[in-house]
Amino acid sequence: MRILVVEDEPLLAETVAQGLRRDAHAVDVVHDGGAALERLDVNDYDVVVLDRDLPVVHGDDVCRELARRESAARVLMLTAAADVDDRVAGLALGADDYLPKPFAFRELAARVAALGRRARPAAPPVLERSGIRLDPHRREVYRDGRYVPLSRKEFAVLAELLRAAGAAVSAEQLLEKAWDENADPFTHTVRMTILKLRRKLGDPPVVHTEPGVGYRLA
């Protein structure tokens, strides 16, 4: 795991860093808030161990800035103040965890491990092909960057075409995937949906017909 330790007191900083390295983490150390933000610009850390009382730029401000950037790094904040109000304030700033000084190193290590333990939820794959971007999770479709509002069936059909990755998809296959099991195979609902899809997706055309076979994207 990649860890940044931000602590102005040199001895404490090194102690923490060495302890974490013993747990097989890659640790960088800086001694003020400004330097911390620079590093966070360049490198992709998993966890930031952040002292609250920092010279130049205060720990709170580092925290706020990270939140603003929507950084993926998680913050464990260290602070001298042990009273409840300060603890609450720290968490409210966007820190992910909080540890009052003085602390046992083992506890810091345990909290760092807890922060890094769970893998970030894997984002569902965004389907993309020939100018079409479809995000299954957000239920959005873009054509060359322009948002295209689609109905449920249109969305489902387009998703199937994209999943086919350029292969032809028969009307029967589409019926099977995008409609429920009691769909009537003798109707032309698929044709209608394809028609509307083509219109909404605009020019140049991306949905092509493979006569006698089905439809193909690209």
Place this chain on the structure above:
Amino acid sequence: MRILVVEDEPLLAETVAQGLRRDAHAVDVVHDGGAALERLDVNDYDVVVLDRDLPVVHGDDVCRELARRESAARVLMLTAAADVDDRVAGLALGADDYLPKPFAFRELAARVAALGRRARPAAPPVLERSGIRLDPHRREVYRDGRYVPLSRKEFAVLAELLRAAGAAVSAEQLLEKAWDENADPFTHTVRMTILKLRRKLGDPPVVHTEPGVGYRLA
């Protein structure tokens, strides 16, 4: 946010639950570890407030089981023992945070909020989007700088929409996150809440309907 409180002492359990409900969370309560695991099977909680000393199934075992299942729920463990060794042990089991009894309710609330935030990596404490500012900590909402008083359910629903960051959220998902388990999925309480939200938030409209799918912010 959807929360499960696991605490065998009835009075404490209810106090905690009601306090969290006042913060516009949907809270379910159970009194032993076995029941907790059953609920966790069925519902999708964001945070579990877990007493360590539990009848039937011990809190540690609940924790282990959750880790085994790779549950996405975050665990805040409550325990009578305040010494460092126990804290480290709890975290090692897979708990995400740890709070020794006795505690101030405000601190529990703050830690629950922090854990909920962590579920979506680095989400800033104040949610903001398209002219809407929502402060979970202060429980306040502003539309273009003007204060908008919201009821608990309205607040909870808006918070979920904001957390989705522009993605569409189905009525089922809203029920899952903003209502507790006695909610009836066949009614239109969600529609009503959305209706009132729209009115209070004023023009131009920010809550859009995705027909057949759900609601989307912006």
Place this chain on the structure above:
DNA sequence: CAAACGTTGACGCCGCGTTGACGGCCGGGC
């Protein structure tokens, strides 16, 4: 005890999905 809130029933509207009808295009049979 009053007011705010959450929930429910009823109702009307709008749009999606579906269907029927029709016409153009192409290939095959006589």
Place this chain on the structure above:
DNA sequence: GCCCGGCCGTCAACGCGGCGTCAACGTTTG
């Protein structure tokens, strides 16, 4: 070469479900 039939695109019309809204009721809250 002509006609016929299948395949596909397009238009218009219909039914139904989803959704917004009003009014009223039970419940919680200060």
